[in-house]
Amino acid sequence: MILLCNFGLDMSKKPINIGVIGVGHLGIHHVKHYKNIPSLNLIGIYDTNITRSEYVAKKYKTKVFHSLENLIKNVDGLSIVTPTPMHFEIAKLCIKNKKHVFIEKPITVTLKEADILLRLGKKQSVIIQVGHIERLNPALLVLKPYKINPKFIEIQRLAPYTIRGSDVPVVLDKMIHDIDILLSLVKSPVSSVQATGISIITNSVDIAHARIHFENGTVASLMSSRIAQGDIRKIKIFQKNLYSTIDLLRGITEIYKIEKTKYSNENILETATFDRNGKKRYIKYMKPNIKKYDALKLELINFVNSIEGQDEPIVNGQAGRDALAIALRIQKMIQKDIV
Ligand code: NAD
Numbered sequence: 001m002i003l004l005c006n007f008g009l010d011m012s013k014k015p016i017n018i019g020v021i022g023v024g025h026l027g028i029h030h031v032k033h034y035k036n037i038p039s040l041n042l043i044g045i046y047d048t049n050i051t052r053s054e055y056v057a058k059k060y061k062t063k064v065f066h067s068l069e070n071l072i073k074n075v076d077g078l079s080i081v082t083p084t085p086m087h088f089e090i091a092k093l094c095i096k097n098k099k100h101v102f103i104e105k106p107i108t109v110t111l112k113e114a115d116i117l118l119r120l121g122k123k124q125s126v127i128i129q130v131g132h133i134e135r136l137n138p139a140l141l142v143l144k145p146y147k148i149n150p151k152f153i154e155i156q157r158l159a160p161y162t163i164r165g166s167d168v169p170v171v172l173d174k175m176i177h178d179i180d181i182l183l184s185l186v187k188s189p190v191s192s193v194q195a196t197g198i199s200i201i202t203n204s205v206d207i208a209h210a211r212i213h214f215e216n217g218t219v220a221s222l223m224s225s226r227i228a229q230g231d232i233r234k235i236k237i238f239q240k241n242l243y244s245t246i247d248l249l250r251g252i253t254e255i256y257k258i259e260k261t262k263y264s265n266e267n268i269l270e271t272a273t274f275d276r277n278g279k280k281r282y283i284k285y286m287k288p289n290i291k292k293y294d295a296l297k298l299e300l301i302n303f304v305n306s307i308e309g310q311d312e313p314i315v316n317g318q319a320g321r322d323a324l325a326i327a328l329r330i331q332k333m334i335q336k337d338i339v
Pocket of ligand 1: 021022023024025026027046047048049052081082083084086104105106131132133164
């Protein structure tokens, strides 16, 4: 059973030892958070760019390792925050040495690589966690008390162009976040995928649209673009007697729920009524209070707690592999049309 959201820390145990591999744009934030999580020791960092690793080590008062093997030897678990093509070989080495790994998303470049890591992880009894950070977005987590069983989901992720991440198609850089969210919300196998996309600025796909059908009848529409005017990250969920909009960027979740009874509750802001088949129904509008927090820090606490056996990864290796499988299926379909 997943002890979700156990974000407290057990200070009574011996601290675990952690290392970070790759301290670029995102890796530096892993270092910053590990440095501030009291139940662990940040042992050091390794990056092939020595200037960068020395800068990060000085800033966060940690040690630079000049050999990857040496860092691995000295820790219990590692964050792998290198460019995606390096995830596989580095994770394989860590896991072979019986070390727990937090791999930034996407887990690997190919499914074959992901499967090898999952098999190896099982054999070595280590935690594999994947950095699909949006799963910890407070605007999404606030839906937990509601029975979410979507019939139709629409997810939009639009962002202005930046060079970062543009070396991979938008499906693997951006849409994969939404695929992971989608697979966590719909508990049914995917039955079919349709997709279309185009390259506008880069040599790979910049805008993609996918329609995903699930065996239980749920249909999802995903739209991702990296050449939009502004940032939008929104989810709309439609199901029997419930409609919800989630603004992942602004941290706002709104829920409209149809109920048979009128009741008042401080969380219900407005109630409207209508008649369905001669029976009165109440539409309740709720806008839960959302506490802002740093989702990356929570992911890393979840990793540490999982290593200590007090929790399970919110996004485990299998989930990372499942999101990659759908992303690659979409990408293959789009590529076929483009070429
Ligand atoms: P980056 O290029 O800024 O940093 C990568 C770092 O890895 C660099 O410092 C580089 O020198 C180092 N590096 C390269 N090869 C190495 C090797 N073999 N061993 C050790 N270090 C090596 O990239 P980034 O933007 O920080 O992205 C890193 C990873 O994080 C990617 O997989 C990316 O997809 C992922 N990412 C995830 C999110 C998210 O929302 N979860 C956001 C951004 C990036």
